[in-house]
Amino acid sequence: MINYFIDSHCHIQSIGNEDSTGRLWSSKGHLTQEAVIKASLDKNVKLMIAVGCNLKDSLLAVKLANNYSCVLPAIGIHPHETKDFLASNQFHQFEAMINDSIVAIGECGLDYYYHHSDPTSQQKLLIWQLQLAKKYNLPLIFHVRQAFDDFWPIIKDFLPLKAVLHSFTDDQKNLFQALDNNFMIGVNGIATFMKTDQEIEMLKSIPLDHLILETDSPYLTPVPYRGTINTPKNVFYITEYLSKLRKEDFNLIRHQTSFNTVKLFNLKGV
Ligand SMILES: [Zn+2]
Numbered sequence: 001m002i003n004y005f006i007d008s009h010c011h012i013q014s015i016g017n018e019d020s021t022g023r024l025w026s027s028k029g030h031l032t033q034e035a036v037i038k039a040s041l042d043k044n045v046k047l048m049i050a051v052g053c054n055l056k057d058s059l060l061a062v063k064l065a066n067n068y069s070c071v072l073p074a075i076g077i078h079p080h081e082t083k084d085f086l087a088s089n090q091f092h093q094f095e096a097m098i099n100d101s102i103v104a105i106g107e108c109g110l111d112y113y114y115h116h117s118d119p120t121s122q123q124k125l126l127i128w129q130l131q132l133a134k135k136y137n138l139p140l141i142f143h144v145r146q147a148f149d150d151f152w153p154i155i156k157d158f159l160p161l162k163a164v165l166h167s168f169t170d171d172q173k174n175l176f177q178a179l180d181n182n183f184m185i186g187v188n189g190i191a192t193f194m195k196t197d198q199e200i201e202m203l204k205s206i207p208l209d210h211l212i213l214e215t216d217s218p219y220l221t222p223v224p225y226r227g228t229i230n231t232p233k234n235v236f237y238i239t240e241y242l243s244k245l246r247k248e249d250f251n252l253i254r255h256q257t258s259f260n261t262v263k264l265f266n267l268k269g270v
Helices: 020-027 033-042 055-067 079-088 091-096 119-135 148-156 172-180 189-193 197-204 232-246 250-265
Strands: 005-010 045-051 071-075 104-111 140-145 163-165 184-187 211-213
Touching: 005 211, 005 232, 005 250, 033 045, 033 232, 045 055, 045 104, 045 232, 045 250, 055 071, 055 091, 079 104, 079 119, 104 119, 104 148, 119 140, 119 148, 140 148, 148 172, 172 184, 172 197, 184 250, 189 232, 197 232, 211 232, 211 250, 232 250
Parallel strands: 005 045, 045 071, 071 104, 104 140, 140 163, 163 184, 184 211
Antiparallel strands: none
């Protein structure tokens, strides 16, 4: 049995830094990377995957991972960052960051809910990141919001893929499509305030051997800490909620989700 948590998706590298995520971290008082990591380790979150959203943010994730063995870096260009990334033409610099310490490409994907970048550009950047993942044999962390109709046909050309649909809140149809592709399903604090029957049924129907836990901190603080800044230690409350909802043993969820995360990201020596 694995007796510790893994936060498979957080943004702790931006604590104290001035990008959009960094501003959110500092909006609720003074936090340091060291304090957040220590508090998470104290709550039995033994590993944290720091997920990059643009070139600078990905570099910060790599840098943080160099300083803390419990932090593992994923590098990616978030769909919101598409326009800026394409304009700055940073393809070469991004690819040059890939080495053995990187655990995944992401977060990458499509987001048609916010209109930060046009769909064609988002698709272009997603395809490029899929090609990189294939070239370097790395798993992917996908962010897909209101864009599954375009996402699935793009993915089809790259299968089989090791991947997670992070922060999954969509319907059962897209859940089953993801499971058909053998993708992991990332669940975070949103689960603790999902209310509709359809949402609850979807959460219950994720097979435990395809479920992984994440906080997406500093965003999406779970109940009962809504209104405070989210940190990786809160993965505990997501597990507690899922245990009650799905009528599965707390320790079993912790074990299986950590096991799934180790398997997905091919984590060695844990
Ligand atoms: Zn994220």
